[in-house]
Amino acid sequence: MIGIKKCKECGLEFEVNLKIKRSHRRMFCSSFCAKSNNGKRNKGKKQTDETKSKKSKASMGEKNHFYGKTHTNEAKSKISKGNSGKIRSEEFKDKTRNRMMGSGNHFYGKKHTQETKDKIRKIHRDCSGTNNPMYGNGYKLIGSKNGGWCGGITEDPYSKKFNRTLKNIIRRRDNFTCVICGKFGNEVHHIDYDKLNSDEKNLITLCHSDHMRTNANRNYWMAFLNDYTKIKYYE
Known part of the structure; x- marks a missing residue:
């Protein structure tokens, strides 16, 4: 009918x-x-934590359609080409970063069990020295072969003023503390990335990890560190 x-x-x-x-x-x-x-019906709505939890459990382990499978080299190549050249906006990066900070991080307030620590330790030990697949291949990542190669800009000359005495002045001024993470810092960074500009207002103390981070998103870090030094030392 x-x-x-x-x-x-x-x-x-x-x-x-x-x-x-x-x-x-x-x-x-x-x-x-x-x-x-x-x-239209779901626009502006958010799923409850209970619903998210149910969906997550429904796709875990053997229930996941991709469980036990791996991408073919052809699929990996397509995924790589599809993502090649994409640049995330600063807004997207900030949202992602903020979402993973503090209580938003899935590991917030948790600790590894002793069993997990032992497993991690064993993996690191088993992959050291000649057991490491990259052992002896360091030459393949030198210079222009390295993914972080920027044309050799690290070889730009520093000004004569940028010496051990000036570096120690900056370190003591910042109390040997990284101004980004608050941990011990021993590296002196040029805020405007001009190695010839060794004015004390243009120098700041960072830890090694954050010093490496500032090589990307330079406009963001330049503005952030400039504001920090102005507020803390020069206003």
């Missing part, structure tokens, strides 16, 4: 089988209208 029903999205009339239970009958004339309506 066939009946006529009006699409909830576009208003177009379409045929439905009236023998099918009412709650199971189609409400839309096409999958396009169904997806369009579903998007």
